[in-house]
Structures are given as structure tokens and as C-alpha cells.
């Protein structure tokens with residue numbers, strides 16, 4: 681095995697140029713996943729491009745259009761306490777708080793997690809529910825990809841080899857919304873068996889905003905915007921929710937793995953969705 685060369689660029693353009701010059705180069709953010717993969721000889725990068733001196737990637741900023749821009753290098757522990765994530769957008773801080781353990785949350789970054797895209801990872805589920813966008817810098821300039829189009833298949837994203845995630849953009853939370861992120865893991869700190877993110881708002885007894893995303897039950901987070909829309913204007917009704925959950929189960933494509941069987945995951949979806957919606961309703965009740 682040859683030793684990887686190590687670079688510490690200071691700008692996004694320099695990172696992209698280094699990535700574009702060598703297809704076996706890898707950028708390293710927190711190193712939580714990459715170093716583990718290198719130790720297991722699953723990847724052997726020719727060059728390691730550290731992101732730690734790229735200032736543009738470190739900030740959390742509220743943009744003029746009300747969207748929150750979270751730099752790719754923002755660590756999980758800082759997403760947990762980000763005061764800018766309010767109301768329904770708190771699903772993102774809740775998801776960050778359930779990643780692994782305090783050591784990994786101090787190391788790992790949001791850009792690293794989204795770029796690595798393990799289908800059992802927590803952020804993608806929350807980002808899909810929020811309608812977030814992934815900001816990317818590549819050899820042909822900068823672009824923005826909605827979370828729903830970014831996660832394509834098992835371990836496949838919209839990233840080209842020389843692309844760098846620069847930030848995650850989160851839209852303003854729906855007015856009066858609450859967010860609930862639920863994760864079932866075999867032991868605390870493990871990757872999830874199944875996850876659900878719910879963002880909901882109500883006017884009296886009627887639902888007036890709903891976004892539900894399910895993770896760990898297929899290659900990408902599952903969202904059904906038409907089925908969500910059909911629940912708007914109605915109450916949180918058991919029969920309607922069961923019908924909604926049945927559609928999510930039909931759209932799921934889980935696998936058997938070391939954590940759980942596919943059949944078990946399908947059983948979990950309706951229970952998890954009902955539980956998260958109940959919790960969101962209770963949270964909205966407490967706030968009113």
C-alpha cells in the first residue's frame with residue numbers, strides 16, 4: 681500500500697481543483713467514517729484533502745431569504761445546540777443528538793454524513809422531511825440539489841467524484857410547527873433499524889402542515905407528498921393515518937441485515953409514524 685499524500689487547502693476552489701486532479705483523492709472532514717474505512721482497507725485514497733482550514737465550510741448563517749445555511753464542516757454536536765433550528769426544524773437537532781455517541785458527535789460533520797450517505801444515517805431522514813437543499817461546488821461551478829433528489833440509491837448520491845458539499849440549506853420552519861425525530865436502534869448509539877421525522881402544524885383540530893419522512897426502510901428516505909397533502913384539513917384520525925402508513929409501507933423496500941429483518945421494519949413503520957404524529961400533536965398542544 682502506498683502512503684496517501686496530505687493537503688490542507690484553505691478555499692473551496694482549491695479543494696475542488698485537488699479533487700478534480702485525481703479521482704482517487706478523498707476529502708476528509710471529521711474522519712469518523714473515512715478513517716474507519718481506511719483502517720478496514722475498504723478505501724485507499726491516493727490523496728487526503730483536509731477541509732479543516734476552509735473557513736467557508738464552518739459557519740451557521742441565517743440568510744436574507746430566511747433559509748438557514750449550515751456549513752458542511754459543522755459538527756453534529758453543534759447542530760444539536762443550534763439555536764437557529766426552531767419549531768419543526770428541530771427535527772434536525774434531534775436527529776443530530778441521536779447520532780452514535782458524544783465522541784462521534786464531536787468529530788463527525790453534517791457534510792461528511794450527507795456525503796458518505798449510509799442509508800441508515802440520521803440526517804438524510806430529517807433533511808428529506810424539511811425539504812432541505814444540498815449546496816455543492818464542483819468542477820463546473822456551484823449548484824443546489826433538493827434533498828429529495830440528492831439521495832439516489834443505496835450509497836449513491838448526486839455527487840460526482842470531484843464534488844464538494846459546501847453547506848446544507850434549511851427552509852424556514854412552517855409557522856407554528858413542531859418537529860419530532862424518532863429512531864429505533866438495537867442499542868443506544870447504534871445506527872438505526874428505522875427512523876421517522878415528522879414536521880406538523882395544526883389549526884385547531886385540523887392538520888394544516890405535514891411532512892413525514894421514513895428512514896432505514898429502503899435505499900433512500902421515503903416521502904409521499906401527495907399522501908401528506910391528502911391529510912391536510914382533516915383531524916389526526918386513526919383510519920386516515922392507517923391509510924397513510926399503509927402507503928408508506930407499500931413504498932418501502934427494506935432489507936434483512938444484522939440489525940433487523942425486512943419484515944420487522946415493515947411492521948415498525950405504521951407504529952413509528954403514529955407515535956411520532958401523536959408526539960408532534962402533544963408538543964403543539966403544550967405550545968398553544
Ligand SMILES: Cc1cc2nc3c(=O)[nH]c(=O)nc-3n(C[C@H](O)[C@H](O)[C@H](O)COP(=O)(O)OP(=O)(O)OC[C@H]3O[C@@H](n4cnc5c(N)ncnc54)[C@H](O)[C@@H]3O)c2cc1C
Nearest residue numbers: 709710711712713714780788789791792793795801802845
Ligand atoms: C462508531 C460509529 C457510529 C456511528 N453511528 C452513527 C449513527 O448512529 N447515525 C449516523 O447518522 N451516523 C453514524 N455514524 C457516522 C457518523 O455520523 C460520521 O460522522 C459521518 O458519517 C461522517 O462524517 P465525517 O465528518 O466524520 O466524515 P469523514 O469520515 O471525514 O468522511 C466520510 C466520507 O464523506 C466524504 N466527505 C466528507 N466531507 C465531505 C464534503 N463536505 N463533501 C463531500 N464529501 C465529503 C469523505 O470523502 C468520505 O468519503 C457513526 C460512525 C461511527 C464511526
